[in-house]
Amino acid sequence: MRQNLAHTLMFTARTSTDGVIERDFVLGDIPGVLWSPASGPERAPLVFMGHGGGTHKRWPAMTGRARLLVTCCGFHVAVVDAPGHGDRPRTAYDEQEIAALYRAREAGEPEGPIVVRYNARLAERAVPEWKAALDALQELPEIGTGGPVGFFGLNMATAIGVPFVADDPRITAAVFGLHWPDALAEDAGRITIPVEYAMQWDDEHIPRAAALALFDAFASKEKTLHANSGRHKELPRFESDSAARFLARHLRPTAVREV
Amino acid sequence: MRQNLAHTLMFTARTSTDGVIERDFVLGDIPGVLWSPASGPERAPLVFMGHGGGTHKRWPAMTGRARLLVTCCGFHVAVVDAPGHGDRPRTAYDEQEIAALYRAREAGEPEGPIVVRYNARLAERAVPEWKAALDALQELPEIGTGGPVGFFGLNMATAIGVPFVADDPRITAAVFGLHWPDALAEDAGRITIPVEYAMQWDDEHIPRAAALALFDAFASKEKTLHANSGRHKELPRFESDSAARFLARHLRPTAVREV
Numbered sequence: 001m002r003q004n005l006a007h008t009l010m011f012t013a014r015t016s017t018d019g020v021i022e023r024d025f026v027l028g029d030i031p032g033v034l035w036s037p038a039s040g041p042e043r044a045p046l047v048f049m050g051h052g053g054g055t056h057k058r059w060p061a062m063t064g065r066a067r068l069l070v071t072c073c074g075f076h077v078a079v080v081d082a083p084g085h086g087d088r089p090r091t092a093y094d095e096q097e098i099a100a101l102y103r104a105r106e107a108g109e110p111e112g113p114i115v116v117r118y119n120a121r122l123a124e125r126a127v128p129e130w131k132a133a134l135d136a137l138q139e140l141p142e143i144g145t146g147g148p149v150g151f152f153g154l155n156m157a158t159a160i161g162v163p164f165v166a167d168d169p170r171i172t173a174a175v176f177g178l179h180w181p182d183a184l185a186e187d188a189g190r191i192t193i194p195v196e197y198a199m200q201w202d203d204e205h206i207p208r209a210a211a212l213a214l215f216d217a218f219a220s221k222e223k224t225l226h227a228n229s230g231r232h233k234e235l236p237r238f239e240s241d242s243a244a245r246f247l248a249r250h251l252r253p254t255a256v257r258e259v
Numbered sequence: 260m261r262q263n264l265a266h267t268l269m270f271t272a273r274t275s276t277d278g279v280i281e282r283d284f285v286l287g288d289i290p291g292v293l294w295s296p297a298s299g300p301e302r303a304p305l306v307f308m309g310h311g312g313g314t315h316k317r318w319p320a321m322t323g324r325a326r327l328l329v330t331c332c333g334f335h336v337a338v339v340d341a342p343g344h345g346d347r348p349r350t351a352y353d354e355q356e357i358a359a360l361y362r363a364r365e366a367g368e369p370e371g372p373i374v375v376r377y378n379a380r381l382a383e384r385a386v387p388e389w390k391a392a393l394d395a396l397q398e399l400p401e402i403g404t405g406g407p408v409g410f411f412g413l414n415m416a417t418a419i420g421v422p423f424v425a426d427d428p429r430i431t432a433a434v435f436g437l438h439w440p441d442a443l444a445e446d447a448g449r450i451t452i453p454v455e456y457a458m459q460w461d462d463e464h465i466p467r468a469a470a471l472a473l474f475d476a477f478a479s480k481e482k483t484l485h486a487n488s489g490r491h492k493e494l495p496r497f498e499s500d501s502a503a504r505f506l507a508r509h510l511r512p513t514a515v516r517e518v
Contacts, residue, residue, distance in 0.1 A: 201475075201484070212471075216460075220488065224495075225460070227474070227484035236483075238508065242501070249497065 005132035006030075009140070020070045027133050031087045032080035033057050035066040036142065040074045045251040046143045047150040048134060048171070049079040050126075050157025053119065056086030065152065065240050073248045075150070076143055080133050082156065083125040093121070111205050112180055119159035120183040126160045131168060138170075148172045150247040154198060154235070159184065166190040173250035175243040178232065180206055181214035188217035195223040196246045198239050203232045264391035265289075268399070279329045286395050289388055290346045291339035292316050294325040295401065299333045304510040305402045306409040307393060307430070308338040309385075309416025312378065315345030324411065324499050332507045334409070335402055339392050341415065342384040352380070370464050371439055378418035379442040385419045390427060397429075407431045407510040411502055413457060413494070418443065425449040432509035434502040437491065439465055440473035447476035454482040455505040457498050462491045 006028030177198030265287030343353035436457030
């Protein structure tokens with residue numbers, strides 16, 4: 001089901017605050033945001049991010065992480081709305097799965113089976129879009145082709161990100177987290193780039209053994225698991241700082257020593 | 260078996276390099292090193308460190324971590340030789356256990372049961388020494404009483420550190436790692452301060468489930484597990500940076516934002 005995807009980014013708005021340029025863009029009918037350093041070298045690495053289920057490209061976690069990555073490390077950071085999310089229409093299938101999720105939540109039944117199934121279907125739609133977006137972003141002179149590209153996406157963005165990264169050799173380091181192994185372990189076994197993986201030790205949705213199994217599945221020689229006490233939505237803020245350092249270490253290996 | 264421990268540190272040597280003052284001291288017959296910032300505020304937090312089995316107070320991992328903690332965070336950092344280690348004599352029992360460890364190693368038998376047993380006995384001897392060392396260090400005006408104290412010790416220093424921290428309310432944040440739960444889980448269950456715990460995902464000595472069980476045993480509301488791919492001795496260098504940031508976050512909560 002390869003879609004007929006647009007090839008060129010069109011910028012539709014531009015603001016600049018505190019050293020960060022923020023540009024809205026569309027790639028055909030897919031809206032996205034690109035954050036960039038207001039000053040710096042001609043060309044800098046890109047971090048491609050994804051948002052979680054039920055949120056969108058400008059969710060506070062996205063804007064916060066983007067600003068962090070731009071200001072700490074001079075990266076470009078891009079995110080697009082996932083299918084059925086943000087400014088994009090939902091299909092009848094999207095509505096049906098979202099309704100099923102709410103029913104499970106209200107009935108106190110496990111959300112996992114629905115999230116795993118729905119996210120796997122979303123990934124089939126989103127992976128070609130993300131590849132097209134990466135193609136188009138690399139045509140910008142300030143990003144360019146051939147440079148290192150990082151990925152940072154938790155929750156639903158891990159469900160899309162694992163098959164995306166497994167299939168796209170342009171990604172050279174990836175931060176994932178907070179998902180189940182069921183639909184992802186096989187693709188994770190094809191990923192060999194450095195990975196940082198976040199899980200919650202007391203996650204009420206993802207069983208501990210399931211989270212550990214997905215981390216175990218990555219074929220990467222260099223991989224790090226960060227497990228924090230707390231429930232599904234209680235991932236500590238300092239894990240964003242950790243992700244930024246991880247991406248800096250791998251995308252800018254010659255940069256100054258951290259700490 | 261409360262020993263008759265000395266109460267006062269005697270400094271025996273002092274050097275200063277690259278902004279770090281390094282002072283040798285003895286507390287009775289226990290030798291140690293105190294690293295301090297060459298300049299800074301009148302008083303600063305202390306990080307008490309422990310060295311691993313078969314090493315000593317001036318092992319490269321100790322001097323490297325100490326310099327990192329002084330230069331990144333302005334901490335004082337102290338370490339003493341464990342019983343039977345460094346400049347301290349071995350007892351007949353020490354010799355016997357070390358011989359047993361070498362025999363197991365040569366025969367390709369598991370080292371765990373010997374390390375667990377020997378380290379538990381060493382902890383009985385070392386914990387009162389560490390408490391006495393902390394008493395004496397807090398009498399120095401540049402450290403003082405009542406300020407935050409961190410702990411950082413892996414391997415054997417976790418075997419000593421877990422009962423030490425469980426019993427000493429002066430420690431307010433601790434970095435542990437690389438040990439078995441057998442002799443430690445009960446004491447870990449009495450620890451409620453923030454903990455960062457390091458394990459190796461492919462540890463050839465400590466089974467994965469054993470490492471996870473020790474992390475699980477800490478009663479801390481805030482705890483983080485860092486699991487890295489690699490064997491027992493392959494803990495990545497960046498985990499020292501992470502430990503420094505963890506200690507900075509908890510011992511200097513008002514300091515500038517990290518990254």
